[in-house]
Amino acid sequence: MSFDLLAPHYRWLEAAVAGGVLQRARLAHLAVIERAQRVLLVGEGPGRFLAVLRERRPQLPITVLDASARMLDQARRVVPIGPTEFVQADLRSWRPPVGHWDAIVTHCVLDCFAPASLACVIAPLASAATARADWVVTDFTLPARPGWQRLRARAAHQLMYRAFRMVTRLEARHLTPPDTMLHNAGFSLSNRRHFNHGLIQADHWRRASIA
Ligand SMILES: C[S@@+](CC[C@H](N)C(=O)[O-])C[C@H]1O[C@@H](n2cnc3c(N)ncnc32)[C@H](O)[C@@H]1O
Structure with a gap:
């Protein structure tokens, strides 16, 4: 799986396909992340x-992790200053320091993984979080209730997963909700917002104590 091919086109493709809705979802819980002391941006x-985060908090230590060198190049260009660490690593084998970050952000990345890999990704990330960490997750989702919104979301997922699999060799074939895994890792859902008729979901999860 590699997003290198997609990296130079990702922004305009997002603007063309989703307009501003994905960025609104990413920013839905910005206030939570803004008050953190050390933030890990995953994928x-x-x-x-x-x-946006760097503009709001110029001195905040931020670690940016991505497997794609070309995605990291793009990200480096948007923050030429500030305490930002860029890490190129595959989440499936990355072993982060324990209890290091009090905020973890996974925007549109957990939905890239098949169920077995997702478990291998969430466990180390959870161990890298402090005992009172926040975890903000944006992902595509399926509306719970039957109806046109659910049918539309299902069709959109099929299209997206096919397209991403062709270009990036994405391992996931469908969405795996991370909720149970986050819950088992000691996080509780604090706030959930939906966008675009339930196609996109922005969550704030909190950990009250070490799992
Ligand atoms: C769909 S893009 C999401 C990008 C951005 N977070 C957003 O909100 O649009 C998924 C990102 O996760 C990264 N990624 C996918 N699989 C990964 C892995 N196994 N390890 C690390 N990063 C990965 C990709 O390189 C890509 O930048």
Whole structure:
């Protein structure tokens, strides 16, 4: 799986396909992340969330992790200054320091993984979080209730997963909700917002104590 091919086109493709809705979802819980002391942005891609966060908190230590060198290049361009660390690593084998970050952000990245890999990704990330960490997650989702919104979301997922699999060799074939895994890692859902008729979901999860 590699997003290198997509990296130079990601921003305009997002604007063409989704307009501003994805960025609104990414920013839905910005206030939570703004008050953190150390933030880990996971699979940040070209850095749209990073740019806003850095502008709001110029001195905040931010670690940006992505497997794609070309995505990281794009992200570096949006924040030439400030204490930002860029890490190129595959989440499936990355072993982060324990209890290091009090905020973790995974925007549109957990939905890239098949169920077995997702578990291998969430466990180390959870161990890298402090005992009172916040975790903000944006992902595509399926509306719970039957109806046109659910049918539309299902069709959109099929299209997206096919397209992403062709270009990036994405391992996931469909969406795996991370809720149970986050819950098992000691996080509780604090706030959930929906966008675009339930196609996109922005969550704030909180950890009250070490799992
Ligand atoms: C769909 S893009 C999302 C980019 C951005 N976070 C956003 O909100 O649009 C998924 C990102 O996760 C990264 N990614 C995918 N699989 C990864 C892995 N196994 N390890 C690290 N990063 C990965 C990709 O390189 C890409 O930048």
